[in-house]
Amino acid sequence: MPAELFAPENTLEDASEDTGFLTPVNVSSSLFFESPVEIFARVHREIRPRTPVPAIVVEFKQFANADSHVRLESGTVTVRITDLLEGAPAPVLESLAHILLGKLYRKPAARQYEHRYRLYLNRRDMRRRITLVRQTRGRKVHLGSQGSVHNLEEVFEELNQKYFGGMMTRPGLGWSHVRSRTRLGHFDPCHQMIMISRIFDDPRAPRLALEYVMFHEMLHLHYPVDHSGARRCVHTPEFKAHEKQFPQFKEARALLKKMW
Numbered sequence: 001m002p003a004e005l006f007a008p009e010n011t012l013e014d015a016s017e018d019t020g021f022l023t024p025v026n027v028s029s030s031l032f033f034e035s036p037v038e039i040f041a042r043v044h045r046e047i048r049p050r051t052p053v054p055a056i057v058v059e060f061k062q063f064a065n066a067d068s069h070v071r072l073e074s075g076t077v078t079v080r081i082t083d084l085l086e087g088a089p090a091p092v093l094e095s096l097a098h099i100l101l102g103k104l105y106r107k108p109a110a111r112q113y114e115h116r117y118r119l120y121l122n123r124r125d126m127r128r129r130i131t132l133v134r135q136t137r138g139r140k141v142h143l144g145s146q147g148s149v150h151n152l153e154e155v156f157e158e159l160n161q162k163y164f165g166g167m168m169t170r171p172g173l174g175w176s177h178v179r180s181r182t183r184l185g186h187f188d189p190c191h192q193m194i195m196i197s198r199i200f201d202d203p204r205a206p207r208l209a210l211e212y213v214m215f216h217e218m219l220h221l222h223y224p225v226d227h228s229g230a231r232r233c234v235h236t237p238e239f240k241a242h243e244k245q246f247p248q249f250k251e252a253r254a255l256l257k258k259m260w
Contacts, residue, residue, distance in 0.1 A: 036093055040079060043097035047107055060086040064137040066121060066130050070100040077104070084129055092120045134190035145173040147201035155214050156194075163246075168221060175201055184256070185213040187220035194218070199259075209259065212252035219243055 172193040
């Protein structure tokens with residue numbers, strides 16, 4: 001069976017700020033004349049010193065985001081890296097190698113590598129490039145705002161008037177194709193789009209639960225992501241404080257837990 005794992009840009013960035021001391025590790029300095037294949041082969045030897053290095057293929061691909069993938073099949077390790085990292089400094093590719101191969105062989109990478117990788121992706125110039133790539137290559141697939149039970153535009157405007165004084169500009173709104181129970185909603189700043197899980201477009205789903213999820217995503221419009229060093233904080237203290245002002249905050253969260 002082939003195994004494929006990936007290092008998603010968003011989850012590697014979306015981490016709380018590290019305040020503890022990073023434990024030293026025995027790190028070999030990346031040689032600047034190493035090719036990506038040589039970097040991955042060297043890291044493979046470090047992770048699995050008693051195992052012969054398999055054939056390794058490294059490709060840079062035009063993904064719609066900053067994700068990178070690793071796959072083991074028929075004795076060959078295939079690495080597909082976002083082209084946003086083509087030409088990245090050798091230490092960054094070395095960190096990615098530790099992250100991907102660590103996932104492949106179930107040996108978590110040392111915090112130094114994840115920190116270095118997040119730090120690079122969180123640079124202002126990289127964030128601009130990632131946003132541009134998402135805008136030009138990505139697309140939002142959805143069912144539109146009019147559902148069989150609820151109209152998301154009506155829900156948005158009702159909450160806008162009630163809690164934001166009607167001052168919030170309405171973004172794109174759409175129901176997801178999938179009735180997701182894990183991703184209830186999300187805001188995509190690159191496409192200025194709020195997506196809501198179709199699980200709520202059901203007469204059995206409490207209206208309060210839908211309103212709370214929409215309110216949460218609207219707060220992402222109101223509070224920008226906080227970037228600081230290797231830190232990317234989506235839910236800032238200001239965000240969390242405002243969220244708790246939702247009149248039936250505890251009741252709504254309890255409803256979400258009871259739905260499934």
